[in-house]
Amino acid sequence: MQKKIAQYIAGRKFVQNIMETPADLSEFRERPTPRLITGLVLMVLSFIMGWPAVAALSVVAVWLKKPLIAVIGCPLTYGLSYVVFIVGAWLARAPHYLGVLFRYYMQFFLKRILSWKER
DSSP: OHHHHHHHHHTOHHHHHHHHSOOOOGGGTSOOOHHHHHHHHHHHHHHHHHHHHHHHHHHHHHHHTOHHHHHHHHHHHHHHHHHHHHHHHHHTTHHHHHHHHHHHHHHHHHHHHHGGGGO
């Protein structure tokens, strides 16, 4: 059964492309650029401002007995933190780096599976 799975996977064009061009993790050894640092700072800032701000607005709404503060303020604050996160991820080139990591780990995983064919 394992050999049949390995043979099926080995025949896929996507798998052949990954195995022919090895992943290169040298990008992670390079010095971070100011754009990358700015993006990472924005991503961290979005986490800091997201849930704590929602919790604070909820406490203020209960304290002042004005539920509209939480009803309007919490989604707006959380939405703003989401936008800050997306901008930070774009600046940090997150899709590019995740693609490199995905390719590396897929190659590792596929080598394991394709070794079943040889057993």
